[in-house]
Amino acid sequence: xxxxxFGEDAAPFSNYNAATNWSISRNIARRSxxxxxxxxxxxxxxxxxxxxxxxx
Numbered sequence: 629x630x631x632x633x634f635g636e637d638a639a640p641f642s643n644y645n646a647a648t649n650w651s652i653s654r655n656i657a658r659r660s661x662x663x664x665x666x667x668x669x670x671x672x673x674x675x676x677x678x679x680x681x682x683x684x
Contacts, residue, residue: 656682
């Protein structure tokens with residue numbers, strides 16, 4: 629299920645690298661059990677150890 633309330637899935641990027649980076653970030657968040665990048669950001673904003681564990 630995608631979170632489209634904030635329009636994060638339809639962000640207008642003119643730079644291919646920016647679109648790729650956001651896509652990778654969304655995929656990491658979803659594979660880590662978060663429904664959206666917004667929810668992941670809210671949960672991980674103050675938990676640095678958990679944030680770095682996603683990159684391992």
